[in-house]
Amino acid sequence: MRKGGVMTGIGTSMVAATCLAAVLLLCTATLRAGQSVSPEEKSAGAGYEVLKRGVVERFGSAKPREWGETVTGVKTRLNSREKVIALTLDACGSRSGMGFDAELLAFLEREKIPATLFINARWIGPNQESFSRLAANPLFEIANHGLGHKPASVTGKSVYGISGTKDPAELVDEVELNARKIEALTGRRPRFYRSGTAYYDEVAVQVAQALGHQVAGFSILGDAGATYTREEVKKALLTSTPGSIIIAHMNHPQGGTAPGIMDAVPELRKLGFRFVRLSDLPLK
Numbered sequence: 029m030r031k032g033g034v035m036t037g038i039g040t041s042m043v044a045a046t047c048l049a050a051v052l053l054l055c056t057a058t059l060r061a062g063q064s065v066s067p068e069e070k071s072a073g074a075g076y077e078v079l080k081r082g083v084v085e086r087f088g089s090a091k092p093r094e095w096g097e098t099v100t101g102v103k104t105r106l107n108s109r110e111k112v113i114a115l116t117l118d119a120c121g122s123r124s125g126m127g128f129d130a131e132l133l134a135f136l137e138r139e140k141i142p143a144t145l146f147i148n149a150r151w152i153g154p155n156q157e158s159f160s161r162l163a164a165n166p167l168f169e170i171a172n173h174g175l176g177h178k179p180a181s182v183t184g185k186s187v188y189g190i191s192g193t194k195d196p197a198e199l200v201d202e203v204e205l206n207a208r209k210i211e212a213l214t215g216r217r218p219r220f221y222r223s224g225t226a227y228y229d230e231v232a233v234q235v236a237q238a239l240g241h242q243v244a245g246f247s248i249l250g251d252a253g254a255t256y257t258r259e260e261v262k263k264a265l266l267t268s269t270p271g272s273i274i275i276a277h278m279n280h281p282q283g284g285t286a287p288g289i290m291d292a293v294p295e296l297r298k299l300g301f302r303f304v305r306l307s308d309l310p311l312k
């Protein structure tokens with residue numbers, strides 16, 4: 029279904045059938061030219077090149093007009109009037125962001141609070157054991173936070189001094205190679221994508237959709253990149269309304285995120301809220 033969606037989405041099934049030999053030649057030529065190829069790309073194989081070319085053909089000439097966290101196509105809420113909240117936690121994997129908030133995750137497990145975990149490829153290596161354990165727990169779902177944690181652009185736009193992906197081809201690497209990495213490790217392909225910095229142009233959102241992902245924004249800034257104090261985190265979470273999606277971080281154990289969430293959850297429950305994963309309800 030998912031795979032079918034992707035193939036239909038970019039119309040590559042015919043291409044796949046007829047051009048595989050040509051693509052294999054192209055791959056060989058690329059390797060001979062001595063261009064650097066990431067380990068993920070190398071193991072992705074010829075089918076991957078076909079997929080990437082299909083996306084480039086479809087979106088290569090599109091000119092984005094929007095840039096931000098809530099551009100067209102980004103889902104920011106659960107489509108429900110019930111008192112449901114989705115807690116989403118990012119693991120970003122920058123040099124200073126390789127930590128694992130064991131206290132926070134242990135709390136969620138103990139209290140049976142579902143969450144959607146947006147995992148960047150770089151974070152997995154140093155946290156392999158925690159990653160595997162979380163992925164095996166049905167309370168959590170693993171989502172895609174990119175290969176290199178880049179803002180999702182088809183033109184190389186930057187935000188916070190971080191350069192976005194420079195074109196649709198690099199964006200395919202950013203989204204698809206981490207999706208494949210996660211699928212290889214967990215047996216499940218992620219269904220949701222959030223870019224590094226959560227910035228997009230609207231064409232980039234369409235590219236992620238063509239690769240079978242819903243793009244998950246947020247309606248509540250839970251910890252502002254793990255910079256909030258305990259009190260600020262709690263205050264932010266208590267602004268939840270039916271259908272809120274909270275963004276916070278699981279890779280900065282020294283910050284106020286865990287204590288703030290642990291303070292807020294019992295109060296939210298008292299107010300009648302329950303927590304769900306993004307896949308539990310439609311998004312809007």
Ligand SMILES: [Zn+2]
Pocket residue numbers: 118119120173177223224225
């Ligand atoms: Zn991040």
